[in-house]
Amino acid sequence: MHNIRSKAGTVRRTLRLGVAGPVGTGKSSILATLCRELADELSMAVVTNDIYTDEDARFLRSAGVLPAERIRPVETGACPHTAIRDDVSVNLDAVEDMEDAYGPLDVILIESGGDNLTATFSPALVDAQIFCLDVAGGGDVARKGGPGISKADLLVINKTDLAPHVDVDVARMVDDARCAREGLPVLALSKKDASSVAELADWVRSLLARYRADRHTPVDPGPMAPHSHVHEGSHTHGDARP
Amino acid sequence: MTAGIGPLAALLLADGRLPVGAYVYSAGLEPAVAAGLTREEIPALLRARVRTVCVTEAAAAVLAAREAVARDPVDYGPLQRALAARTPVAPLREVGAALGRGVHRLALRLAPGHPAIAALDTAVLPGPPVLRPLRPVVTGALGAVLGLAEAELARTVVYDDLQAVASAALKLLPGDPLDSVAWVAQTASSVEEAVVEAVATSKPSDLPARSAPLIEQWALEHARTERRLFLA
Numbered sequence: 001m002h003n004i005r006s007k008a009g010t011v012r013r014t015l016r017l018g019v020a021g022p023v024g025t026g027k028s029s030i031l032a033t034l035c036r037e038l039a040d041e042l043s044m045a046v047v048t049n050d051i052y053t054d055e056d057a058r059f060l061r062s063a064g065v066l067p068a069e070r071i072r073p074v075e076t077g078a079c080p081h082t083a084i085r086d087d088v089s090v091n092l093d094a095v096e097d098m099e100d101a102y103g104p105l106d107v108i109l110i111e112s113g114g115d116n117l118t119a120t121f122s123p124a125l126v127d128a129q130i131f132c133l134d135v136a137g138g139g140d141v142a143r144k145g146g147p148g149i150s151k152a153d154l155l156v157i158n159k160t161d162l163a164p165h166v167d168v169d170v171a172r173m174v175d176d177a178r179c180a181r182e183g184l185p186v187l188a189l190s191k192k193d194a195s196s197v198a199e200l201a202d203w204v205r206s207l208l209a210r211y212r213a214d215r216h217t218p219v220d221p222g223p224m225a226p227h228s229h230v231h232e233g234s235h236t237h238g239d240a241r242p
Numbered sequence: 243m244t245a246g247i248g249p250l251a252a253l254l255l256a257d258g259r260l261p262v263g264a265y266v267y268s269a270g271l272e273p274a275v276a277a278g279l280t281r282e283e284i285p286a287l288l289r290a291r292v293r294t295v296c297v298t299e300a301a302a303a304v305l306a307a308r309e310a311v312a313r314d315p316v317d318y319g320p321l322q323r324a325l326a327a328r329t330p331v332a333p334l335r336e337v338g339a340a341l342g343r344g345v346h347r348l349a350l351r352l353a354p355g356h357p358a359i360a361a362l363d364t365a366v367l368p369g370p371p372v373l374r375p376l377r378p379v380v381t382g383a384l385g386a387v388l389g390l391a392e393a394e395l396a397r398t399v400v401y402d403d404l405q406a407v408a409s410a411a412l413k414l415l416p417g418d419p420l421d422s423v424a425w426v427a428q429t430a431s432s433v434e435e436a437v438v439e440a441v442a443t444s445k446p447s448d449l450p451a452r453s454a455p456l457i458e459q460w461a462l463e464h465a466r467t468e469r470r471l472f473l474a
Contacts, residue, residue, distance in 0.1 A: 052469060077266040078413045078471045089263030089344040 014105045015211045016095060017204065018084065018121035020148055021132030023114030026158040028056045030132060030200070031109050033191055035065035037201040042106040042208070045070040045098040047091060049113040051080050056111055070102060080113030085223070088125040095125075107208065117146040123218040128153040128207055131221075133177075135159050139168035142177035149177065151221035154185050154203055161190040244352040244388065251388035255381065256398045258405060262344030267337065268410030268472035269403050270295075273460035276467065281415040285425050288404050292432045294454035296403050298328050299378040300396035300440035301449050306382025307395055316361035318379050324446035325376050326367060331458040333465035335373060337474040342377035349384040358383050396440035400433050401426070413471060 019027045031046055038044060044066060048056040050073055057073035060066070074090045076083040083091055095108055110126060112119055121129045131148035133141050136159055142149060149155060155177050163170045170188055177186045187203065189196045210216040247254075254260065271279075274287055302325045309316055329335045349359045362383055365375035378399060385395040408422035443449060461474055 052471060054468065075266045075470065075473045077268070077410070077473075079265045082265055086259070087261035087263060087265065089261060089347060090266050090340075092347070093263070093340065093343055 014099055014103065015107045015128070015208050016110060016126045017107055017207070018110045018112060018126035018129035019132060020084070020112040020120055020129055020152070021114070021156075022116055022137060025114070025132045025134040025137060026156075027111050027114060027132050028059050029191060030130065030156060030158070030189070031111055032060055032063045032065050033197055033200065034109060034204060035060070036063075037197065038107070038204060039066055043102070043104065044107050044109065045102055045105055046072070046109045046111070047094045047098065048073045048111045049076050049080055049083050049091065051076060051078060051113045051115075070098070072098065076113055080115050081119050084110075084112050084119065084125060085122045088122055091125050107204065117141070117144065117148065118223060120148045120152065120221040120223070123220045127211060127218050128216065129221070130154045130156055132156045132158055135163045135168040135170060135173065136166050138166075139173045140176075142173050142180060145180045147221035147223060150180050150182075151184070151219060153207065153219070154187060155181060156200070157186065157188050159190060160188045160196070161192045245356065246387075246389035248389045249391075249394070251385060251390040252394040252398050254388075255385065255390070256401050256405075258409060260348070262341070262348050264341060264344065264402070264406060266473045267341060267406055268414065268474065269406035270457050270460065270474065271407045271410045272414055272470060272472040273464035273474065274457070275414045276464065277456075277460050281411070281417055284407065284411055284415070285428060288407055288425055288429050289432060290454060290457070291403055291407065292400060292429055292436050294452040295457065296400040296433075297436045297439050297450045297452060298325070299403065300399040300436055301443040302376070302378035303382035303385065303399045304392050304396050304440050305443060305446060305449070306379045307386035307390070307392060310358035310361075310383045310386035314357070316358055316364065318361060318365035318375065318383070319367075321446045321449075322365040322367060322373070322376060322379055324449045325378060326373060328449060328451045329376070331461050333474060334458065334461050335376070337461075338376040338378075339374040340473065342375045342380040345377055345380040345384060346375060349380060349387070352384070353387045356387050358387050392441050393437050396437040397433065399440075400436050404429060404433070410472060 019030055021027055035044055046060060050056050054073035057071050060071045061068045072094050074094050091110060098108055099105055129152050131152035157173055160170050174186050174188050187199055189200055302321060305321050306318060309318055309321060326335055329338060346362060353359050362375045362380060365379050367373040381399060404426050408426050411422055412419055464474055
């Protein structure tokens, strides 16, 4: 049970990286891509959170990107939000089991159960997280904001190759996202675009380097991002009431 | 360290929001539903669990709590073996250990270094397969450290089991959530009988061993299913 890290120096070797985002946006595909790109140079394992099946684990196993035993599904009792935020016990168990069985590991990827725009990982479970949208979900989604969109360590806008078919202007969607994220990185990704795939892998390499150097601070996007209502200043829900 | 907080401990341990991973457990309801159990039969399932599984687990928690404060060094080994022997189905032992792990993590947070918590290592059965401390053993140890009275501890263990069924019912056989509360409330007198029996248990070899063959059979079948919401 070694989920405690300190800035003083005892940093866990294994980087725990979450991938969250609405259902169908390509989280499993991002995991498969990362394993394919990085498994030769890094020791990796995957934990998937499916809501009703072990479908995602099966998909990843069948993709052949990692040995099957390094990909483990956890049941979430139909509580995918809870499993990555309010009570991360079952995911911590799976992560620790993987570290014990296959360690030392460099990276463990944790895929959230596909849910909605508000589900993000707690720093009790992950060191960093990718939030994944796709162009097919609509060009305005990035503008709508939300904790994952605003504050995840990386926002991926996936399936850019589909943009012409769904009338989405990728450049504009990326601009909207950059605007919502105040300088945090945004990556337009298509598994058919090799340079975008290389950029994704490089981002993980660079994150791992910063993590190892103790120059990465886990950030909790929170269940609700700061936002403003018409005729009011910005505020955060959950703050003490005046 | 959080120790000796008394009656508040019962509320903390019984709270469904306690972050120990119990939401992945339907206490046998999902396997039962897969075998054809209807919503109308849920109260009967609750009664059956109170008289069988719950008595054994509550008694084990009470014995763990006594061991936690009685002896130096503390040894949960005999109790863990007795409880494992009364959990004849492998998937249910695995689930008991998985749930125990969540409570163990909590215990390490609330009472790090406490000898009764550190001694939970004595409950690990080497196997193969290795069996981590079962949940009633861990809950009993934590309950003792927090200063929970035996009857309250036993009631908490039984209540937790019944609420696991009742709340899983909202997802598996949906209906009025108020029904779930009423079902649990209606078990009150049999819960108290289970509490009395649990507290009256004096040693691991006397641990009640009521067989619940259908619950065990369904658990075995559930472990082989692919589409499921709950671990068991």
